[in-house]
Amino acid sequence: MRPFNQIERLERAEALDKPAAIVRDTVQRVLSDRRIKDALHGVWLGHPVHPVIVQITLGSFMSASLIDLVGGNRRSSTALIATGLALTPPTVAAGWADWSTSNPDQQRVGLVHAATNVVAVSCYAAALTRRARGRSGRLLSLAGAAISSIGATLGGHLAYHQALGANHADRVRDLGPRDWQTLGRVADLPERSPVRCDAGDVPVFVLRRGLDVTVLADRCPHLAAPLSEGEVVGTDGDTCVVCPWHGSQFRLDDGAVVHGPATAAVPRFETRIRNGEVEARLAPGS
Ligand code: FES
Structure with a gap:
């Protein structure tokens, strides 16, 4: 043995x-x-x-x-x-x-x-x-x-x-699409309520605020919880998503960690709207 x-x-x-x-x-x-x-x-x-x-x-x-x-x-x-x-x-x-x-x-x-x-x-x-x-x-x-x-x-x-302390979102930087991927119609996205979509093979967190759409990896760097099941809150003047498992908070603008236990940022995606469709790709340097 x-x-x-x-x-x-x-x-x-x-x-x-x-x-x-x-x-x-x-x-x-x-x-x-x-x-x-x-x-x-x-x-x-x-x-x-x-x-x-x-x-x-x-x-x-x-x-x-x-x-x-x-x-x-x-x-x-x-x-x-x-x-x-x-x-x-x-x-x-x-x-x-x-x-x-x-x-x-x-x-x-x-x-x-x-x-x-x-x-x-x-x-x-x-x-x-x-x-x-x-x-x-x-x-x-x-x-x-x-x-x-x-x-x-x-x-x-x-x-x-057991990967305690590892960055569970790190592989998204390798797997995330470098070319634009269609996520769905902007009109179908609920206002200020996150949903999960797929950008190529990578699940992503999508939040619409008016015509502004934020896309992050749907994977908490701490222990891989789905951030699309988290709550959106305002913290210190920033809008953040709170991880549903252990409460890490990530700034929506850039995916940065505001509160732990996570210590690594969530990979962020660039977005654009074309013909009413939301498109996203991994942000350069994310
Ligand atoms: S999995 Fe997100 S804070 Fe633990």
């Missing part, structure tokens, strides 16, 4: 749903301020924050353990453990923010990923405490590395196998 089959089993472990719901409610209560949550998701960065910061945190811990393994300089290893521990709170906060707006199968794996990392970080904290008392803490440092590796494997599974 492939070892990763065990992780796939974890995705289906419904016994984890109850503790996941308790943790999710707590995280959502603590992170109720939308600006903080957007910052933790990485809306400002245009990329999820957690995988960026975790490289430094985990890299510090692993480097410390490697030094301890080969009997290297204790002061260097101690400084690296202290760096990892100092970076743990923002790493954890960004991870929880992403986790709290993920799908149930992702939350099951994410919960075990988090629990594993709690044990690993506790080992490193205990190693540091022992060193402060003049002891080596070497075994605790090595245990931390072993447990961190399991946590990192689960994190990798979440990112690469």
Whole structure:
């Protein structure tokens, strides 16, 4: 049996749903301020924050353990453990923010990923405490590395196998039509109520406001929800569509992210009206 089959089993472990719901409610209560949550998701960065910061945190811990393994300089290893521990709170906060707006199968794996990392970080904290008392803490440092590796494997599974944090609208840039596609008669489109059409092979979100027609990919970059089922709202003077699944908001003018959890923009289409028909094609540079 492939070892990763065990992780796939974890995705289906419904016994984890109850503790996941308790943790999710707590995280959502603590992170109720939308600006903080957007910052933790990485809306400002245009990329999820957690995988960026975790490289430094985990890299510090692993480097410390490697030094301890080969009997290297204790002061260097101690400084690296202290760096990892100092970076743990923002790493954890960004991870929880992403986790709290993920799908149930992702939350099951994410919960075990988090629990594993709690044990690993506790080992490193205990190693540091022992060193402060003049002891080596070497075994605790090595245990931390072993447990961190399991946590990192689960994190990798979440990112690469379950695509949490990936841009789910990215392929539209390859698949979207470069030549004009007819979507239908403008008179048949409801006013200010989004509908789903097809631009070639690509499903698109279409919104008519008077004679102005907005066309975006009908795929939320966060986890691929159909944006045509979302609500159109006014936010900070812009008209936005709210994703029906986790509430990301995208500006209709250019598809930019206004609020997360999404961090990537929705691909935008150019439009024109000819003989009463709406035509669209992927906007250059979208
Ligand atoms: S699918 Fe999660 S915000 Fe759209």
